[in-house]
Amino acid sequence: xxxxxxxxxxxxxxxxxxxxxxxxxxxxxxxxxxxxxxxxxxxxxxxxxxxxxxxxxxxxxxxxxxxxxxxxxxxxxxxxxxxxxxxxxxxxxxxxxxxxxxxxxxxxxxxxxxxxxxxxxxxxxxxxxxxxxxxxxxxxxxxxxxxxxxxxxxxxxxxxxxxxxxxxxxxxxxxxxxxxxxxxxxxxxxxxxx
Amino acid sequence: xxxxxxxxxxxxxxxxxxxxxxxxxxxxxxxxxxxxxxxxxxxxxxxxxxxxxxxxxxxxxxxxxxxxxxxxxxxxxxxxxxxxxxxxxxxxxxxxxxxxxxxxxxxxxxxxxxxxxxxxxxxxxxxxxxxxxxxxxxxxxxxxxxxxxxxxxxxxxxxxxxxxxxxxxxxxxxxxxxxxxxxxxxxxxxxxxx
Numbered sequence: 001x002x003x004x005x006x007x008x009x010x011x012x013x014x015x016x017x018x019x020x021x022x023x024x025x026x027x028x029x030x031x032x033x034x035x036x037x038x039x040x041x042x043x044x045x046x047x048x049x050x051x052x053x054x055x056x057x058x059x060x061x062x063x064x065x066x067x068x069x070x071x072x073x074x075x076x077x078x079x080x081x082x083x084x085x086x087x088x089x090x091x092x093x094x095x096x097x098x099x100x101x102x103x104x105x106x107x108x109x110x111x112x113x114x115x116x117x118x119x120x121x122x123x124x125x126x127x128x129x130x131x132x133x134x135x136x137x138x139x140x141x142x143x144x145x146x147x148x149x150x151x152x153x154x155x156x157x158x159x160x161x162x163x164x165x166x167x168x169x170x171x172x173x174x175x176x177x178x179x180x181x182x183x184x185x186x187x188x189x190x191x192x193x194x
Numbered sequence: 195x196x197x198x199x200x201x202x203x204x205x206x207x208x209x210x211x212x213x214x215x216x217x218x219x220x221x222x223x224x225x226x227x228x229x230x231x232x233x234x235x236x237x238x239x240x241x242x243x244x245x246x247x248x249x250x251x252x253x254x255x256x257x258x259x260x261x262x263x264x265x266x267x268x269x270x271x272x273x274x275x276x277x278x279x280x281x282x283x284x285x286x287x288x289x290x291x292x293x294x295x296x297x298x299x300x301x302x303x304x305x306x307x308x309x310x311x312x313x314x315x316x317x318x319x320x321x322x323x324x325x326x327x328x329x330x331x332x333x334x335x336x337x338x339x340x341x342x343x344x345x346x347x348x349x350x351x352x353x354x355x356x357x358x359x360x361x362x363x364x365x366x367x368x369x370x371x372x373x374x375x376x377x378x379x380x381x382x383x384x385x386x387x388x
Contacts, residue, residue, distance in 0.1 A: 046252075047243045049284065058240075083300075084291035090243065090284045097278035106277075109302025 012037040015123070016071040018045065018063045024074070027175070031184055035191065041067055052077055052089045052120060053133060060122035060131035070125035072187075076179070077118040078153050080142060082110035088118075095153055100145040104156040113141045117157055117166075119183040134190065136182025206231040209317070210265040212239065212257045218268070221369070225378050229385065235261060246271055246283045246314060247327060254316035254325035264319035266381075270373070271312040272347050274336060276304035282312075289347055294339040298350040307335045311351055311360075313377040328384065330376025 013036055017028050020042030029038045043066055048058050056075040063073050078091040087094045087103075094103050107113050117138045124131040138159050145155035147167030154166035159177055166174055175181060207230055211222050214236030223232045237260055242252050250269040257267050272285040281288045281297075288297050301307050311332045318325040332353050339349035341361030348360035353371055360368055369375060 049241045049243055049287065082292075083288065083296060086288050086291045087281075087284070088287075090281075090287070093243065093282075093284070094277065094280050097280045098276075102277060105303035106300045107303075109299035 013070065014039060015125075016041050016067055016069050018043045018067070018071055018073045027180075028072075028184070031181075032188060035188070041071075043067060045073070047075075047089075049090075052085075052118065053135075055089050056120040056122045056133060057131050060124045060133075064124040064131075070123070073122045073124075074180070074183075075120040075122070077120075078115060078157065079118060080107060080110075080115045082107055082112040082114075091153060100149060100153060100156045103153060104142055104144050107142050113143070115140060115142050115157070117159075117179040119179040121183045121187050123187065132190065134183045134186035136179045136184070136186065138177060138179040138182065207264065208233060209319075210235050210261055210263050212237045212261070212265055212267045221374075222266075222378070225375075226382060229382070235265075237261060239267070241283075243284075246279075246312065247329075249283050250314040250316045250327060251325050254318045254327075258318040258325075264317070267316045267318075268374070268377075269314040269316070271314075272309060272351065273312060274301060274304075274309045276301055276306040276308075285347060294343060294347060294350045297347060298336055298338050301336050307337070309334060309336050309351070311353075311373040313373040315377045315381050317381065326384065328377045328380035330373045330378070330380065332371060332373040332376065 015036045015038055017025055017038060017040040019025065019040050022040070025038065025040040032038060043063055045059050045062050048055050052075065056073065059075065060071070060073045063071050075089065077088040079085040079088045091103070117140065119136045121134045122131040123134075140157050140159040142156055143158050143165060146165045147155045149155050149167065151167060156165065158165045162169065209230050209232055211219055211232055211234040213219065213234050216234075219232065219234040226232060237257055239253050239256050242249050246269065250267065253269065254265070254267045257265050269283065271282040273279040273282045285297070311334065313330045315328045316325040334351050334353040336350055337352050337359060340359045341349045343349050343361065345361060350359065352359045356363065
């Protein structure tokens with residue numbers, strides 16, 4: 001590292017990613033590491049009920065209260081259009097209770113099988129009064145589970161323009177079209193302009 | 195009121211029911227007024243996500259923190275057995291998003307249409323470290339909406355042993371078999387013994 005690089009590194013803003021997931025941290029560093037010094041903290045944060053942006057906002061405020069440094073929280077939803085966005089932020093409880101198969105069967109009585117995966121990144125820092133939020137969405141259809149079942153509802157979400165579910169896809173392909181990447185890109189765009 | 199009655203009244207413990215609903219207050223007074231002095235406060239309480247008892251417990255603790263007096267909070271769920279208890283505590287969001295018709299259609303893909311209505315009363319007072327909770331359940335089946343649609347999911351819940359939904363029933367009949375009454379009865383039993 002030469003003198004310039006040293007100065008650059010020390011000027012980088014530090015952002016704490018609120019997660020215990022080292023893979024998520026790696027992904028953030030890969031995408032945003034040039035501009036930010038990214039670290040992570042496995043903060044245990046209660047989640048409220050309510051509209052998705054509100055849930056995410058409250059969580060970010062709590063995270064910032066706990067950590068005391070600029071931080072980012074992530075909220076993921078799977079929203080069914082036939083149910084006007086439900087199960088949305090509650091999808092993890094449905095998945096836990098009924099599994100991917102049960103979750104997909106919820107739509108059997110409805111013609112409309114479309115839905116979207118949503119990621120909300122909420123950034124809160126000392127310079128802000130309220131978190132700034134970045135929403136990424138990927139449209140698709142809800143199908144019966146296909147592919148490995150390691151990642152939550154990935155086996156039942158087939159993004160538009162693809163014949164594979166998130167779970168069946170090559171990870172690199174998924175990461176390029178994912179709701180998370182879209183939210184991360186908005187996050188970066190914001191900080192490049194501001 | 196004679197002297198004895200006066201003394202009795204002044205010895206009655208006051209419990210605050212956390213609700214802005216005057217009908218709920220009336221019902222509580224009707225059932226428990228002999229033993230307690232019941233009042234109400236319309237406290238605005240955030241609700242967490244999680245297991246129903248946990249959600250209810252946290253809400254009662256928050257209520258007590260706000261009010262500073264012995265108080266009772268009420269949490270209602272509609273649980274589908276095919277979905278291992280979901281939508282449960284999130285039913286109000288589903289109702290808001292998809293209406294009673296949409297909510298009932300969730301079970302179209304499942305053979306098992308059974309479910310239960312659940313009421314959790316959580317009591318927190320100065321003598322306690324943690325809220326005491328009383329759970330009332332009424333078993334039934336989920337049907338397409340029938341009857342007036344004024345009370346949430348009442349039109350889609352038909353209690354076992356009846357051919358009418360909660361919404362179609364005579365109010366007195368409903369109140370006698372309701373999940374709320376069962377929780378209230380457990381509450382009273384507890385305080386009669388203790």
